[in-house]
Amino acid sequence: MGAKVRGISQAKKNLDDLIGNIQGRKTVRAIQSALLIGGAQSSIYTPIDTATLLNSQFREISVNGTRVTGRVGYSASYAAYVHDPNVPQNFRRATAKKEFLVKGFEDTRKQIDAAVYKEMSL
Numbered sequence: 001m002g003a004k005v006r007g008i009s010q011a012k013k014n015l016d017d018l019i020g021n022i023q024g025r026k027t028v029r030a031i032q033s034a035l036l037i038g039g040a041q042s043s044i045y046t047p048i049d050t051a052t053l054l055n056s057q058f059r060e061i062s063v064n065g066t067r068v069t070g071r072v073g074y075s076a077s078y079a080a081y082v083h084d085p086n087v088p089q090n091f092r093r094a095t096a097k098k099e100f101l102v103k104g105f106e107d108t109r110k111q112i113d114a115a116v117y118k119e120m121s122l
Contacts, residue, residue, distance in 0.1 A: 026119055027068050028063075030120050031061055031068055031070040031116075033119055035059045035061070036059070037112050038104050038108055039072045039104070040104075041107055042057070042101045042104025043104070045097040045101075046074075046100045047092070053082060057072065057075075058072070074101070082100075083098070083100060083101060085099055
């Protein structure tokens with residue numbers, strides 16, 4: 001004797017929604033971890049005179065369809081000028097470097113990869 005089972009399609013839909021939600025959260029968490037690690041190292045390399053540039057650092061995550069993008073930047077108007085390697089400057093801070101944002105992420109590449117791997121494997 002066979003019995004009809006009801007609700008299979010609804011259960012499959014709920015499971016797919018749950019899996020998508022978990023993967024979405026993992027992705028955002030992994031990108032946030034990468035931004036925190038790279039941004040922290042960049043702040044060490046950021047030149048400090050009045051700390052305006054350092055305090056203007058921001059992080060944002062944007063989702064466009066299936067693409068999730070993270071961005072770290074500086075909102076101070078002169079940030080691009082200080083970051084530009086073609087503009088000669090003398091820095092007071094010993095750890096300050098030109099292209100501080102790029103070098104901050106390059107120097108922490110292994111840590112970022114490990115953090116992303118950890119977040120995505122949980």
